[in-house]
Amino acid sequence: MVHRFEPLVIRHAHRLPSTPGPSGQGDVVARQFDAALMSVGFKLSADLLKHLSALSEGTVVDTAVRTLETVRAMVGDHVQHNAYFIDFPANVPDTYEFWHQCIAQALADHISREGTLDQLRTGAVDLLTLPSYGTYQHTYAAMLAVHDELIAAAGDRVTVLHLGGAPDDEVSALYLALAGSTTPLGDEALLDLAALAGHCVDGPQPEAIPVRENRAVVNRARLETGSDLLVDTVTDVLRLACALSDSDVTLTEPTRFPSPSRRVRRALLAGLDAVVAASPAKLADVAAHSEAFKRLGERLHAHEYRARWPHAAEVFAVARGEREARSLDSRVEELLGAGDVTGAVRLLTAAPGRLFRALDRLLRVGATQEKREAVVAAAEQVAPQVAGRVLLSVREHLHNRTEQHEDGGGRRVFVNRLGRAWVTDDTRAPMPAAERDRVLAALDAELGRRLPAPGHLLIDPDVLDVALPLSGRATAAGLGVLPRGSRSPVDGELLRFFVYWKQTSRSTDYDLSALMLDAEFQTIGWLSYTALTQLEGEHSGDITDAPDGASEFINLRLGAARGAFIVPQVNIYSGEGFEETEESFFGFMLRDADQRGRPFEPRTVRMKSELRGPGRVALPLAFVRGDDSRWHAKWLHLYLKGNPNSNRVEGNRVSVAALLRAVVEREQLTVRHLTDLMADRATATTRWDGTTAPQGPVTYIGLERPDGLHPDSRIITPENLRDLIPG
Template sequence: MTITLERLVVRHAHRVPVPDGPAGAGGGAARRFDVALMSAGFKLSGGLLTALSGLTEDAVSGLAARVLPVVREMAGDHVRHNVYFREFPHGVPDTLAFWVSCLLDALADPDADVEIVNGSLNLLSLPKYGKYLHTYDEMLAAHDELVAGTGDRLTVLHAGRPADAEAGRLFLALAGSVTPLTDEERDALRVLAAHCTDVAPDAIPVRENRALINQVRVAEGGGLLLDTVTDVLRLACALSLGDVTLAEPTEFLLTRRERRALLAGLDEVVRRDPAKLGDVAAHRERWKRLGERLHPHEYPRWPHARDVFAVARGEKKAPSFAGRIEVLLGAGDVPGAARLAAHAPGVLFRSLDRLLRTDPDASGAVLDAAESVAGQVSGRVLLSVREHLLNRTRKAKGTRVFAGRTGRGVAVPDTRPPLAPDAFRRLKNLLDDEIRARLPAPAHLVVDPAVLDVALPLSGKATTSGLGVLPRGSVSPVEGELLRFFVYWKQRELRTDFDLSALLLDRDYGNPQWLSYTSLRKAGGEHSGDITEAPDGASEFINLSLRKIKAQFVIPQVNIYSGEGFDEVEESFFGFMLRDEDQAGRPFEPRTVRMKSELRGPARIALPLAFVRGKDGDWRAKWMHLHLRGAFAFNRVEGNRATTAALTRAVIDRRYLTVRHLVDLMRPERLTMLDGGPLPDEPVTLIGLDRPDGLPEGSAAYTPRNLRDLIPA
């Protein structure tokens, strides 16, 4: 268990738990550990190097043996990345010439069975096509060593307390998050909650997190944190190891003890407030299925629990809160609807745009209701509404972007009329004043300018787990001459073909060109070759020379051509590297990896991010984290280029609330922008992309890994 906790701390906090143990002379082992880490793009902080140097050699070596596999996996270096064309990015042939050579080889082979389907050649029937023709070691022999570059990534690992203490610290951070977690973070919280049963968070704002902690409390026989009937439904999903976000169906598998706990909790919620029955209709079918497992009629001592299932079956009426608001809106009583919605402040603030549009003459009453309860609204909702306002100005673009919990994106025309200017200004000022009042006022705030355009992590569905990953809408500079995408997948049972592609568009999102298995060389780039099955794992790469690209936008994507989906394969991930043109090296070099994220979700086309050329000629990444549903099979970049272009345009045109907004609202006694100079020698509050080495003792640091902690409660 200690090894599991250690792994979670390294992955999620970039801290290495320093074990308790006898003092020793571990300096040599610590330096060797540091050198090994640097080969994967990581490095020990000065404090961690000092701490490890005071342990025995065996203790340091043992720790290194456990940590190195974790960081290599974080960078995608735990697998072997081979390429079809051994000398890639050199030696990539013209597409048609390559196909002809494969056909000629097949015709020369008397055992080859070349297949023609509807007059077209089936590439998969050619013996040379889609399979590695050389070993991994032979591929390595064809490449020079990587020349170290000043821009290579070095992610600093900091010293942590022993594993148990660090696990408790991470548990409190995840459980107390004011924004929803990613899938990987929820999995980590589930493990940590089972271990940290004696650690009590001050508050658990996110209800999905509350369900995972309640799951442990059921096993321990402790009191449950239940405010609504939906809390009980989420707990039933957690106990069944299902989806606590309720995005996916769960097969309820419950013990008798768990059934009793659920019914008792449900009865208590409804007994305290019968109006909670109004929430049942939102998940009516799930309640019916749960009722089939709980058998509430067998427990007469919990009559209020039985009412929940009576409502689900339609035997008992329980108007929902939203339904009561709709009745008032239908009658044209917008002020009345606002006053009712004020009893659920979060609902009111999420409905403000609609209320203000429905009857502009009632805007004063609507905003009066909003002002009366603003102090009761969560900071995340306030910021979400503020971001919404950024895209409701008269200058806003006419497209809306919708993204579900699984990241499936849709762009639709925005036909809503603009908000009245006076109401817009009053609401904007209300939001900014309320947010400003809740933000910390640090004595000395230090800000890395590179973090200012990082979007605030207002939702777990706006990002994915991985290394160097930023929330959807973030903009980050691209510093390097060569941009290289990669995808890796390993099939579980079925023959599976993932295709890495890149769509290139001009400034009007037109004139499409692409790099893919049907276009191996194009527009200053090369594709590493098509691999069509991955029983032992497979990789594909796209290499682009940024100075040769004429396009305005580059949009990498991963298409599932056939076989298992992102959620079904044993493993799959996407990422990109940046290099200088004289660095050479293998197709995959972990030190040059800037981003690596898991590929997950039920859709069949992944759009992780887009690259945009600025007016100054420099390139920037715009983070998307979106999926297209796609077809069950045969997805290709040619077939989705219009949809991809429309969705990318909508994301790029949309304005996102960033760290810059919070910094502008803060009122520190002193503000310092990092410019490469030395750090202050006093404790500071730092906001940056990474926690720098040598930060003064007592300082607080906010990076993308814990940026959610900046979101006010």
């Protein structure tokens, strides 16, 4: 049990719990452990190295084995990354020359000769029928043998692992941080919370669990141990039922409810009954998920318990349409349809979050100054009751309503909870500027009031353009990953993308590609399996089947790149989707031209993210050339629906360009905004220059936690950036 949750702590906090074990002379083994970590881009902090050095050699060895396994998976080094072209990036042939070579080899093979000749007579050859196309022609070991060792460079990534507290304390702290998060978690973090909740159910609990999905996961653990449930809406109970069914607690996807045990039936019905008994108006929430409630009611046999829990029976009566319970939204729509904006605002003050989400529309339909004044006054009045992430979301939205395009309308980009994106023209009427500015001022005042006094505020300048993580679903799980909309500097001569996938049961072909666009978002060219050597870059070759796992790479020289935008993408040509494969991930590396090394070198990896979206085309991030000619990464985490099969960069370049333009033109709310609000209350504000840390406690906000900070400091890095979002 001591080591069960250790990988979670390392992944989420970059901390290694203080290892229990006998004292000894572990300094030599600890230094060897540190050296092994550095080969994959990690390093022990000074305190952690000192701690391990005082333990027995056996304890340090056991710790090293576990930790190396975890960090290698974090960076993508737990699998073998072979390349089709053994010398990649050297000696990559011209595309048509390579295809001709594959045909010649097929003609020389007596098994494939006749079939290839038949195809040639028709004037077209299917590459997938050629024996040498799409499958590795050499072993992983043979590929390694032709590459020189990587030459270490000062710019290689170093991710520091810090010394944590006792294992139980670290696990409890991680549970409290995830369960009490003020923003929704991503899928991987939600699974981690589920594992932690069962272990920590009898320990300390967060003061509040504001995110409903998190509450459902925690409630499952509480139900299984007989603890009281945390439910105050009928939807809380529905989410719990989904959690018990190992289904989608976000209620985005339909759930097939199994027949629960009698104990679970009683718990769910009792929860519904208590909620409605305390507030009958909450029956109005049933309509939004009526089909799910009907299916649940059938499994709970609610009719058998009507006498015991009559209020629960009302829930299912509303779901079946036997009883009316008008939703707040329907009542608001009725008032707006009648032109009664003031009445709609008055009704929405009972649901402050919904009022704020409707502000844009209310200010546009408020045709008179009096009506607009009523909207703004109501927003100012209820702002203290609105969740911090909603305030921030609305602030970002209103900020982006300031610009008017020359053609009379801009572009709107929509991203659903699963990361699927689309763009449409903005046909909305302009927003009244005076009222918008007044709401923005009220939002900043309320946010500033909620932010804690930071004391000495220490800021890494590179973190200022990181977008605020208003939802965990705006960030893929992985290493070095930043929230959607973030900008981060990219320094290096060679930029190398990689994708790895391993199919579960069906032959699966993923195609790594890179699209280059000019400043007007027009196509310059692309690198893909149909263009192996273009744009001063190279493609590693097409792999079309991955029963044992497969990798593809793209190598680019940034200094020679001609465009303003580079957009890597992963297209599903055939087979399993991103969520069906046993494993699939994307990343990029940076290295100097003279470093050499293998196609995949873990300590040059700057980012590795899981591919687990719903579409058939993945757009993890884009690279943007700034006015100073420096490159930056613009984080996307988006998926296009694509075609069922045969997706190619050539076929989606127009939609990708339109989507990228809409994303680039939108201004994200970043860490800079909150640090500016915090600076007014800071005793001092210092830009971190990478040298000596202040002696006293600080609030540090940066991309990496530096060594030497006071132990009472508050540390905010991308791993816990959600802690910056006020409740």
